[in-house]
Amino acid sequence: MAVGVGILGSGNIGTDLMYKVLRNPHLHLRMLAGIDPASEGLARARALGVPTSTAGIDAILADPEIRIVFDATSAHAHLKHAPLLKEAGKLAIDLTPASVGPPVVPAIPRPEDAWPDNISMATCGAQATVPIVYAIGRAAAVDYAEIVATIASKSAGPGTRQNIDEFTVATARALERVGGAARGKAIIILNPAEPPIMMTNTIYALVPSVDEKELAGSVEAMVQEIQRYVPGYRLKVPPLVADAPGGDGRLVTVMLEVEGAGDFLPRYAGNLDIMTAAAVRVAEQLAASGRAAA
């Protein structure tokens, strides 16, 4: 049976999530809750027959059938929502930069019983690059991973712009905690070119040594895994291996591009699409794990 889910926040992210949840046979969208009666997202939901509310978190808390809640509001709001959702026994999937719960990347396997009740989707940069670091790590020990996420200016909302330090810090932490790198560093660049560029990501990893065939296979397998929920996720430059600067060990370089599904957000906004797609994938995994039935 499909698991009841609610979406908090009726902005671009909440609206895009709505389209993805409605398509998913394992999830049943019980409500899109916002706070702005004039919100375009709420109007779209009503037109699609999705129950809506302008009571925000209160409306979500009032429905006991909602087991999983996507929070697409703001970091500030999520800090208030998190304890309320926990108290109500609901599982939170946090798309804000609040980082209340541990970061989760759905393409990376995790033990069935290890699901926390608050899951952070970390950042778009993390969702795009951490799996590749993990894949490199299957072929070699990653001493240091560094990623560069370049996104179209138009796809960077005020949340990203006002919290750019939080973005780099949270992404670096995810490279270590989820990707398995001993040390991580993240850089984000906004590019205003018209027409807007696709999200592009570069992953650099320093490893002592690596079997290039095994590396290529591992990265390719991971790309295919991510394509199951982000069809526009593509390798642009397959793993290149060179001597590390300074001569000690090897430098692995991988480059990829993320084109969005264009559900609600424009196709160039792959950075936003990978967040909503990954969040829905996590909800699906929660549903399958039985964790959401508790």
Next chain:
Amino acid sequence: MPQDGTQAAGAAGQQPRITLVDVSLRDGSHAVGHQFTSDQVARVAAALDRARVPVFEVSHGDGLGGSSLQYGFSREPDMEWLRAAVQNAPNTRVSVLLLPGIGTRRELRQAVELGATVARIATHCTEADIAPQHIALAREMGMTVCGFLMMAHMLPPAELARQARIMEDAGAHVVYVVDSAGALLVEEARERVQALRDALQCEVGFHGHNNLGLGVANTIAALEAGATWLDGSLCGLGAGAGNTQLEVLAAVLDRMGIDTGVDVYGVMDAAEEVVKPILPRPIVIDRDALVIGYAGVYSSFLLHARRAAERFGVEARDILMELGRRRTVGGQEDQIIQVAYELAQRSGARTGP
């Protein structure tokens, strides 16, 4: 006018209207592949102090936290360079550069603890609204804050002025027109500075590169249009064909009868005796540096493009022109690898070691 700092750089009682800023130890970091030693930093800092240069900047070329595989690892941590600089320049204010998205407020706090009193917060010219967090913190800590609008040739004057307003509103004491690509023609530099001068209450700065041979000329045009903070570097040590050559600028300003407080012989000596011996190569407008100005790409791409050209068996000039066509911005050094890889695939050249 700002209360704190921007006019505090002169000798006792004397308030030079023009503030010269040396960037040899920051933009110059690009030219030496970020391989300065603390000892070199100490010697340059002391020479600048002796020459009464009011402000100089010390950081990785891409700012605090720039040490990376993307831009090149620093030989020593930024903070070691900063310590050496502050210790050897008792009369000079030391600046640090920070690019939001690369460095964070954490590094800015560390820099203040070590004695930095000027912060330059740099964004691509269309992205000023990623800087307010950092500008606000720098102000809170009592620093003189400059907003640094990079790649200013990519935006028309009126739009550039709108971005500058965001930085001024966030608390910047000075907002710079930064010709990162050394692509501005004299009239274009003048128009941009003029637009900022008309739109802002705060001071306006200009940071030039010499890729089209216009470093000093553009800086003088900026001065005439109302810029009061002017950047340069000793021997022009900087990315691409280098920066506006500081000792030349100081001499020209002196000939123009403008008192900057800087000792013209002092900067000549600093350039000749301290910086010239450590130049890794002559800072000249060679073919690739010229192409950077001509194509309008970020000056620090120069050495990265040369390395990628060698690695992938393609021509640096072709890489740089393609980067210009793709409208890359500062910091996108990874695109150099992607473009070189694609050019090599297309031409059937070897795909690199």
